[in-house]
Amino acid sequence: ETLLDEELQVICDQTINQISTHSITHTSIAEETEHDKELSKMKNDIIQGNVENTDYSVESGIIFKGNRIVIPENLRSEVLRELHHTHIGIVKMKQLARKYCYWKNIDKDIEQLVRLCKSCAIIRKNPEKAPLHHWEEPQENFYRIHMDYAGPFQGFHFFVVVDAKSKWAEIKPIKQAPTSENTIHLLQEIFCTHGLPKVLVSDNASIFQSTMFHEFCTRNGIIQKFTAPGHPSTNGLAERNIQTLKRKLTAMAEEKLSMHVKIREILFRYRATPLQCGKTPAQLYLGRDIRIKLDAMRPPKESVGNKIFHHNIRNYSVGERVQARWYADNKPTWKFGTIEQKFGRLHYQIKLDNGYSLKRHIDQLARTSVPPKKTVTFQDDRQESITDKQKTEGMDEMMIIQTRQQIERPVLEDIRRPAPEEPILRRSERYRQPPRYLLEYIQKK
Numbered sequence: 001e002t003l004l005d006e007e008l009q010v011i012c013d014q015t016i017n018q019i020s021t022h023s024i025t026h027t028s029i030a031e032e033t034e035h036d037k038e039l040s041k042m043k044n045d046i047i048q049g050n051v052e053n054t055d056y057s058v059e060s061g062i063i064f065k066g067n068r069i070v071i072p073e074n075l076r077s078e079v080l081r082e083l084h085h086t087h088i089g090i091v092k093m094k095q096l097a098r099k100y101c102y103w104k105n106i107d108k109d110i111e112q113l114v115r116l117c118k119s120c121a122i123i124r125k126n127p128e129k130a131p132l133h134h135w136e137e138p139q140e141n142f143y144r145i146h147m148d149y150a151g152p153f154q155g156f157h158f159f160v161v162v163d164a165k166s167k168w169a170e171i172k173p174i175k176q177a178p179t180s181e182n183t184i185h186l187l188q189e190i191f192c193t194h195g196l197p198k199v200l201v202s203d204n205a206s207i208f209q210s211t212m213f214h215e216f217c218t219r220n221g222i223i224q225k226f227t228a229p230g231h232p233s234t235n236g237l238a239e240r241n242i243q244t245l246k247r248k249l250t251a252m253a254e255e256k257l258s259m260h261v262k263i264r265e266i267l268f269r270y271r272a273t274p275l276q277c278g279k280t281p282a283q284l285y286l287g288r289d290i291r292i293k294l295d296a297m298r299p300p301k302e303s304v305g306n307k308i309f310h311h312n313i314r315n316y317s318v319g320e321r322v323q324a325r326w327y328a329d330n331k332p333t334w335k336f337g338t339i340e341q342k343f344g345r346l347h348y349q350i351k352l353d354n355g356y357s358l359k360r361h362i363d364q365l366a367r368t369s370v371p372p373k374k375t376v377t378f379q380d381d382r383q384e385s386i387t388d389k390q391k392t393e394g395m396d397e398m399m400i401i402q403t404r405q406q407i408e409r410p411v412l413e414d415i416r417r418p419a420p421e422e423p424i425l426r427r428s429e430r431y432r433q434p435p436r437y438l439l440e441y442i443q444k445k
Contacts, residue, residue: 030061
């Protein structure tokens, strides 16, 4: 027992020394304990053995609860200031107090002291983040869009617009610093393709808060929504696309392409790449996939669609005589020929009688009974008649004329008639003699 009492005495002395300051010592604690009515009565009851709780003890006129000193009321504020030295937090103060001192409701007093400390309030950490609140997904595409600027990066500013539903992105690189005026111009270029949105989400940048920009949105029936200042995650849709854009441009830095070409290639591949939902932005926005170079690896498939057949449509056969529209000097005329080939149901290749071949739509064709062109042959500029025997051998209504050049030319259209020669003045050839009455006169020659 003697050894146990000595150990307790040592522990009590150490505790007293730890919390002792220039104004708090074991002497002042003993004196204040004696002056405190509640603690004075409690000390006497402990000495007399009238306290059932064995945790309490008295050493050198000071009440102990275990190893902790019971602090009188007049000294509690000073002890709290000592515990809060160097502005430690609530948790650390409580841990320190449980080692040295005790009084009723000490934890509440510690919490109140820290909350009232201005210095601690200034340096306190941010509160625990609230659970992430996702924007409600719109019912239709381009109902709500998110926009933001990135840069300057690689000498450009990038205006990024993302559709909230389909994640379809538009990126516009500009050299000039962003202003309300050029932002409106970029939005008008985007809206002429996609239409006007209902809701426009942005940060609190001055270019989005200007009177000019507010008026632009009001005129077009667009509702502006702003993120909280200093909280970019509210506009996370645009922010994530900006970070992705910067990473890709950094990776493409060594490629010798213009910035506009790089942006075009990045957007093209992004729109064809599946998102987390398994669908591409093109599928979600356009309702179909867009073809990229990788699609060339697939074997072609015949398109299966709703084939509409018109049973009463005109039809021509190969070798059939037709007349086709011929356009010269913006004046449509007809040329005669023969069907040479058929393309599908509406297009034909025509071999004209003059040897020219052309393609025509069925609306530019008509059946004809006009026979093929007749040909003649020239020889020594004299025209010879064709015998009846030649006519019966298949040369009906054809004339053969051989020329020195042995050139065959169409008679109906290509042989030009010589222009009529001007009439030669013709004079009378009768014998003329002077009048007889003039014979007696000398004529001057």
